[in-house]
Amino acid sequence: MSKPEDRARQVLAEAPADLLLDRLGALLARDYRITEIELFQADYRLSALLPLGDGEPLTGPGHPAWRSFDHQEPVLADGAAWFPVGMRGERRGVLRLAPVPDDRAVVAELDGIATALGHELAAVSAGTDVYRTARRTRRLTLAAEMQWELLPGRSRIRPSFSLAGQLEPAYTVRGDGFDWSDDGHRLWLSTINGMGEGVTASMLTSLATYALRNGRRAGLALADQAALADQAIYALHRGEQHLSALLLELDLASGELTVVDAGSPRLVLLRDGEVTEQVLEKQFPLGMFEGTDYQEQRFTLRRGDRLFVLSDGVVDATGGNVRYGETALDRFLRRTGPMEPLDAVRSLIGDLRAFVAGDLVDDAVVVCFDWTGPQP
Known part of the structure; x- marks a missing residue:
């Protein structure tokens, strides 16, 4: 396991359940000078990628986020990068980071960190509704x-x-x-x-x-x-x-x-x-x-x-x-x-x-x- 992924896992494990992205963002800003971090989760219909915070849902199949989700690989576009977030084949969504250089080693490290985030999301979801609530476009019956x-x-x-x-x-x-x-x-x-x-x-x-x-x-x-x-x-x-x-x-x-x-x-x-x-x-x-x-x-x-x-x-x-x-x-x-x-x-x-x-x-x-x- 790489050292960056080790540090990310430790930060995520110690973060409060509702602050995973905030704490991970601080680590990425320090280690990679990344200033933008946003999690998009697949909704229940598998028809939209919904932002955890404010922002517009992503529904277009040609969007870099959907290419990353569909092919389960990093996608770089316009200075940003999209990384699949999931664990053991369970696809949760994608992580958008910017700016990200077109550097294979850096992209590989960030891809591993996105996977670590997927594992931690699975671990904390039983104790918070933050991530479940953000996955829905309307109320479930x-x-x-x-x-x-x-x-x-x-x-x-x-x-x-x-x-x-x-x-x-x-x-x-x-x-x-x-x-x-x-x-x-x-x-x-x-x-x-x-x-x-x-x-x-x-x-x-x-x-x-x-x-x-x-x-x-x-x-x-x-x-x-x-x-x-x-x-x-x-x-x-x-x-x-x-x-x-x-x-x-x-x-x-x-x-x-x-x-x-x-x-x-x-x-x-x-x-x-x-x-x-x-x-x-x-x-x-x-x-x-x-x-x-x-x-x-x-x-x-x-x-x-x-x-x-x-x-x-x-x-x-x-x-x-x-x-x-x-x-x-x-x-x-x-x-x-x-x-x-x-x-x-x-x-x-x-x-x-x-x-x-x-x-x-x-x-x-x-x-x-x-x-x-x-x-x-």
Whole structure:
């Protein structure tokens, strides 16, 4: 680790949670003679980069800030530089610094400092609302607030895989959600297609998510995790409320994928440029009946495979009384091959918004997963 990054980490670790940028700015002014520092965070819709302080949102895709965010690399323009801010594949936004010389060593040092800022933002966000509040262009509904707080993040990268997910409509989502976790040997991914409206839908999804986490953390097999969530929902609602879920567990050494389809969102495979929907054994949604016995299916992934998990709000999106449908979806998914998972997710959601000429009416969840193969 470079000395400048060491100093930045120490300054950020000692700074009050709401003064990270102020303290970092003082360090950069002393060490690099930088006089301008500004943090722009991606909003919940992934359609604007919003300044932490006063300033205008950045929405143009050709802007240097967006080029830095999209390509995850520093971009120099007009004496200023834009640096990606994030951690472990979770993209938070970009940091604008000025003046910055066109010096490769200096830019590399500042890039490392921006990454250190991303780690510290993740560390302090549980204790302050400063950064969450600055990420929104308008107020979240209560249900949406609950759903976003439930998520593990929006993207994740490890040597053997990368994945990303998005909820839509971002500011008013109700019951759709996703969750993931890995331990270096296995990856677990669950996607929920919620039921109901408003806070009631969000509470149902929360119960299912926490029940699945509880089973996962207890070391239960995937089918038993589904059974535990099924029992928890049925015990509370006696079958009057239920929800669909797709549970995945991937062995990171072999690429073997274990699946439980509880009335689920669809699972689509992009392999060698071809799109195919995985044929799954449809089982009862979680909470529909008492004591459902869930069965596991297994598939083996190949290096370079991409999976999409899509709720029915994607295919059923309607614009001008025309349904988006499987044909348009397959055509668009095929085009995402060269994109990173978060870019693929953002592009698909953007295409859906353009199709319906605004925000989606029904909830939709999109998760994209790339398997790059076992790593040493």
